Amino acid sequence: MRWMRHGMVAGPVLGVLWCLTVAVTVAVAMSFVTGSGFRPGLIGVLVAGAAIGWPALRVSRPVRVGIGVIVVAALSLAGFGPVLPGPGVAMASLAVAVLATGGALGAGVAVIMAGCPPGAMTRHQFEAAVIRFLVGFGYVFFTAIVVIPFFVMVMTSLKSQQALLQNPLDFSVDLSRGTDLFRSYVELFRDFRFGSYLWTSFYVSVLTVLITLAFSVPGAYAVARLRFRGRAAFSRSILLIYMVPMIVLALPIYIAFSMTGLRNTLFGIVIVYPVTTIPVALYMLQGYFRGLPGEVEEAGLMDGLSRLAVIWKITLPLSLPALASVSLYVFMIAWNEFLLAFMLLDDPSKFTLTRGVAMLNSSEIPRQHLMAGAVIATVPIMALFLGLERFMTRGLTAGSVKG
């Protein structure tokens, strides 16, 4: 392993790996943006990566960026660039690709190899360099895997059917179409009643949150504060109930609802949704209630408040942040719920949003409508999430035993 730590080996190897990361990223990004083909070239990656990572190259960062651009440009002119253009690529976009690759390569290698001697490296220096490469790679990798699907979702919804079939790679937005870009959305709201689905999903979710809180707040308080026999068994069985798979329950619920006529009604949905969320809400809230100082409540009791008044006037105001987290989490579960809505609702006038999107998944309905539906279902929950991320993250960590 010692030879790996020599600057003559580590520098070029990390340089090549980083160059590969950059080249693939630039190729994919340029393909998606311009719609024409770009691909990473192996020879170019090897040569450019090794050259920039060469340890004798001890220059300041801007200089290394400059050298990176020059090397990549030279290789590209020779036809061996790290990013190779497919047929019919415009000169301008090729130039952008070369600039981006060279710049990112130079800057990245400069950061990765910072403080490393050209000769033998100590273990610390070597590992620190590897970690810096991994961090850079990690940021690129995670951003790509998260952003690409959502990017594809939004862009597909803005395309027309022929454009999609013609070139699946082309995600450029044709601004000349003007408001026609949003045709899929207009059609969904006009012909597929998505407005009413949006509203149904919204009020079903809000009702679920309210009912869940009404049940779980007293329950959580009892488990957290009051002493009674079977308390430990109770808090454990809450978690257990939470682990029962939905599909196991969905089958008997389907049968019972079919026989009682509750199937195909939103009333039935509003009955079932809270029960699936009460256990987790109770579990999250009791954890929070336990953390509240008991003395404040005892002071209230001493001053003559009843237990219920203590809960209402002292505990609840103190736990508003927790209530917000729980509400958001429950809202998210109800909004995203698919299985029960899919099994219990058949009538298109009563669909929730997820059920409505599922309806769009047929061969007769064009893809961009399906993607537009997906965007409509995603945007509200994302907006809520981004706006209240602090609460949401707390809710997720506290309660997400569930997935």
Added chain:
Amino acid sequence: MSVAPDPATEPAPVQPPPAATPPGGRGALARREARLAWQLLLPTVLAVSLVVIVPLLAIFWISFKPVGLADLRPPAPVVRERLRGDAAEGDLRIEYRLRNSSRDEPIRGVTLSDTLPDGIAVSGEITGPCTVEGNAISCDFGDLEGGARAEAEIPVTLTGDAEALEAAAEGSEPVVTGEARNILTNGEFTLANFARIFDGSEFWGVIGVTIFYTFFGTVGALVVGLFAAMLLDRSFRGQGILRGLFLFPYVAPVIAVAFTWVTLFDPFSGSANALLLQMGVTQEAINFFGQKPLALIMVTLFEVWRYFPLSFLFILARMQSIDTDMYEAADMDGASPFQKFWYLSVPQLLGILSVLFLLRFIWTFNKFDDIFLLTGGNAGTRVLTVNVYEQAFAVSNIGAGAAVAVVIFACLVLFSVFFFRVMSREEGL
């Protein structure tokens, strides 16, 4: 599975303490507190038992019954009443036609009763098993075999406004009774459902797929989550933004992201294929969700992609609570970055990792939506939960679906016993 103790079976103890001993046990205050606790818990206990415990019992019951999708409607006699003929020609008659709604289940003791409105009188020979006494018509059709029909005719005359009387005659709803075997509630049991699902190589294939999906989905999400957590366990500008971004896959509705993946990896119009063709990785389009081993790998990757945010949140929270003194001490002793990770961070994280592994394992095992939306359980991706749906709705055999659900539940009980062992060690729960 231990169920929340029912308040009825566990009342607050009411025995007074023995007089001779000093006051022990629970006093009035403690009793009142326990009573209040149960009052507060009662709504939850009731709701949960109604929607969780009762269905669970029902699923055990159904798994031993030969029930198909069509049996959800118990067989019943269906009746149609019509006033036929012409008043002027004097062949006016009330006609009842009965039909057994089930094709193969007989209905026993079918009777019909109806009332004649005032102004309508019986005027001749009644065909069919009916008798009229005053205004009351009662018919006894006896047994109606599966798919059988029966009818009765009562000749009548009208006195008064013919239109109104006709409407009145057809408007009075006849009451039909009859007893049919309801397969859901009778005492017939069978082991055929279990025999059916355990029989054949298909079941073991399903088990194998489930284990692969659950194990690699869980481990993958943990490893990727650990990597993501290490990336964000440092302060830099934009850390908050990246953390929010990394949570996207988990927060978005499963239906939206699943369909996006299907679109992205479509063999004909998917961008992923276009990209791979472009880069020369493959010569022809790959059917990612339609080929046998590949589809399973893809749904497992989807699972990793969708749930790594969860592991990363938990691991990050734990990382940030690790004492930095330890790392400083390690620095003094000359530990290298990898050594610090391996000998300090990993042992600290082992607890949360094992809890996460078990929880995610159970939840991945329970997962239905993802595979159902991605492949519908085709191309070698049918896991147990999807099999419940397939058996119950695609094959229309509710009993077999319930039997699969019972198998799932048994596995789950096994996992939870294990889980609580580890959990009590790790978190003192």
